[in-house]
Amino acid sequence: MIHARSDRSSIEELLEEEGTQVQLSVPDLTKNILNRNEGTLTDTGAVKAETGAYTGRSPNDKFIVKDDETAEKVDWGKVNQPMQEETFLHLYHKVIGYLKDLPERFVFQGYAGADEDYRLPIRVITEYAWHNMFARQMFIRPGSEEKPLHENAFTVLSAPGLKADPETDGTNSEVFVTVSFKHRIVLIGGTQYAGEIKKSIFSVMNYLLPKQDVLPMHCSANVNAEGETALFFGLSGTGKTTLSADPSRYLIGDDEHGWSDRGVFNMEGGCYAKTKDLSIETEPDIYRAIRFGAVLENVAVNPGTGKPDFTDTSLTENTRVAYPLDHIDNALEESKSGHPDKIIFLTADATGVLPPISKLTKEQAMYHFLSGYTSKLAGTERGVTTPEATFSACFGAPFLPLPPSVYAKMLGEKIDEFNTDVYLVNTGWTGGAYGTGKRMKLSYTRRMVDAALNGEFKNTEMYQDPVFGLNIPLHCDGVPEEVMIPRNAWEDKSDYDTQAESLAAKFHENFKKFAYADETIAAAGPVKR
Ligand SMILES: Nc1ncnc2c1ncn2[C@@H]1O[C@H](COP(=O)(O)OP(=O)(O)O)[C@@H](O)[C@H]1O
Ligand SMILES: C=C(OP(=O)(O)O)C(=O)O
Numbered sequence: 001m002i003h004a005r006s007d008r009s010s011i012e013e014l015l016e017e018e019g020t021q022v023q024l025s026v027p028d029l030t031k032n033i034l035n036r037n038e039g040t041l042t043d044t045g046a047v048k049a050e051t052g053a054y055t056g057r058s059p060n061d062k063f064i065v066k067d068d069e070t071a072e073k074v075d076w077g078k079v080n081q082p083m084q085e086e087t088f089l090h091l092y093h094k095v096i097g098y099l100k101d102l103p104e105r106f107v108f109q110g111y112a113g114a115d116e117d118y119r120l121p122i123r124v125i126t127e128y129a130w131h132n133m134f135a136r137q138m139f140i141r142p143g144s145e146e147k148p149l150h151e152n153a154f155t156v157l158s159a160p161g162l163k164a165d166p167e168t169d170g171t172n173s174e175v176f177v178t179v180s181f182k183h184r185i186v187l188i189g190g191t192q193y194a195g196e197i198k199k200s201i202f203s204v205m206n207y208l209l210p211k212q213d214v215l216p217m218h219c220s221a222n223v224n225a226e227g228e229t230a231l232f233f234g235l236s237g238t239g240k241t242t243l244s245a246d247p248s249r250y251l252i253g254d255d256e257h258g259w260s261d262r263g264v265f266n267m268e269g270g271c272y273a274k275t276k277d278l279s280i281e282t283e284p285d286i287y288r289a290i291r292f293g294a295v296l297e298n299v300a301v302n303p304g305t306g307k308p309d310f311t312d313t314s315l316t317e318n319t320r321v322a323y324p325l326d327h328i329d330n331a332l333e334e335s336k337s338g339h340p341d342k343i344i345f346l347t348a349d350a351t352g353v354l355p356p357i358s359k360l361t362k363e364q365a366m367y368h369f370l371s372g373y374t375s376k377l378a379g380t381e382r383g384v385t386t387p388e389a390t391f392s393a394c395f396g397a398p399f400l401p402l403p404p405s406v407y408a409k410m411l412g413e414k415i416d417e418f419n420t421d422v423y424l425v426n427t428g429w430t431g432g433a434y435g436t437g438k439r440m441k442l443s444y445t446r447r448m449v450d451a452a453l454n455g456e457f458k459n460t461e462m463y464q465d466p467v468f469g470l471n472i473p474l475h476c477d478g479v480p481e482e483v484m485i486p487r488n489a490w491e492d493k494s495d496y497d498t499q500a501e502s503l504a505a506k507f508h509e510n511f512k513k514f515a516y517a518d519e520t521i522a523a524a525g526p527v528k529r
């Protein structure tokens with residue numbers, strides 16, 4: 001067996017190989033993308049690339065190497081599939097060989113984690129220049145004077161053109177996304193979906209940060225002028241990116257944060273927004289972020305004019321743009337702030353029965369954090385084409401190597417200590433389930449979130465939902481009253497009752513796996529009958 005030292009040396013060899021381009025600037029990366037025909041320039045100034053067959057994450061192809069370091073810690077199962085170290089090393093050598101044989105390869109060195117005490121040096125070595133631009137814009141770039149630390153960096157090797165053979169390579173398909181904590185390496189092959197690069201480092205952070213007493217979170221974050229911080233947890237498509245880009249608040253980040261005893265910090269240096277139906281009217285900040293330096297992924301572009309068409313989802317529902325935080329006017333430069341005093345759990349309820357906003361008790365907050373009820377929306381994961389009800393613990397199960405209890409315990413302690421208010425917001429369907437109802441209007445959700453963050457519900461009369469036990473404000477300025485109580489928004493009340501009872505039963509069924517949870521937390525779910 002080859003030990004860590006020689007693995008490192010072959011990465012070093014790769015770096016010294018002719019054709020290795022290190023730390024290219026955005027203009028130089030753009031030139032490479034165009035000259036190498038990896039993508040095109042759009043009329044916005046942003047480049048655009050297509051990923052071919054894989055336009056979302058491949059969760060079934062994700063592995064963690066099971067070794068002395070991870071064996072007892074990782075929550076093994078469908079999300080965290082074990083891989084033997086031998087299999088990993090075999091793949092590793094294949095990837096290194098593949099990248100070495102290419103005429104060129106691209107290297108980005110930077111960080112994950114804006115807080116200097118907790119940041120992880122990372123190095124991303126990519127087959128494609130456009131993936132390097134993605135990494136450069138999404139991770140934290142070293143300052144212009146700063147020589148990036150790459151000693152002991154976690155290295156991502158991205159070789160989409162290398163397809164695995166499950167028979168001989170020990171993978172599930174031609175795609176593999178596999179991490180070894182011992183070797184501090186992520187291998188990506190077979191897929192060009194850029195999201196794998198950022199989400200694999202997020203998984204790494206979710207493993208490493210709790211050891212340093214920092215809670216890693218799948219959430220966006222922003223802060224107002226008074227320094228009051230808000231977090232928005234939610235699975236893909238629930239609105240983290242959209243709702244955190246708010247002209248009246250400073251953006252900290254759109255997807256991944258850590259919460260230490262000093263407060264919250266962004267893990268990233270950029271955002272990765274969905275562009276489906278994007279318009280300047282409904283999402284002005286994101287729209288304006290699409291300019292030179294941004295990377296469009298699988299967005300249809302008119303070949304004559306170079307104009308992106310955000311309504312065209314012929315390549316995928318999961319069309320995306322990546323841009324650095326400074327493309328958002330009111331992004332907070334330091335990327336960190338104090339302890340949050342408001343937390344929003346976002347859920348895209350495809351059954352249309354959860355209230356558009358409700359205030360949670362501490363026990364309900366823990367219950368809903370562990371449950372992580374939402375729908376997988378079309379596109380972000382392979383094979384999902386219509387909303388699929390799912391329970392995703394901590395609103396981020398696909399990215400959590402450790403058992404949910406680890407993260408839940410940390411969140412519970414912090415909510416207690418800082419007396420954080422928690423709201424549950426349904427950005428999904430209303431007036432009926434997916435198919436008959438409609439997606440909640442974004443302008444209503446924005447208004448309700450604003451109201452919650454401004455403390456407008458302090459004296460508002462609340463109605464307790466008889467099925468879910470959730471406390472719903474009866475009034476929110478700017479939102480029609482009939483929207484607030486979901487049952488009132490449904491034409492057929494008995495239909496509503498059936499759906500609500502059926503969802504409540506799913507909550508109970510799912511919660512059985514949290515047998516260890518405190519009785520008061522277990523009792524904070526839907527009313528049992
Ligand atoms: N009521 C709503 N609240 C939030 N987003 C909504 C709503 N209705 C529609 N959307 C759309 O849903 C998508 C939410 O995606 P996004 O903000 O990227 O989620 P995430 O960052 O959590 O993956 C956006 O395309 C947004 O325009
Ligand atoms: C990029 C992703 O996350 P999100 O949709 O939350 O931005 C993803 O899940 O692949």
Ligand SMILES: [Mn+2]
Pocket residue numbers: 237240241254255272273274
């Ligand atoms: Mn997002």
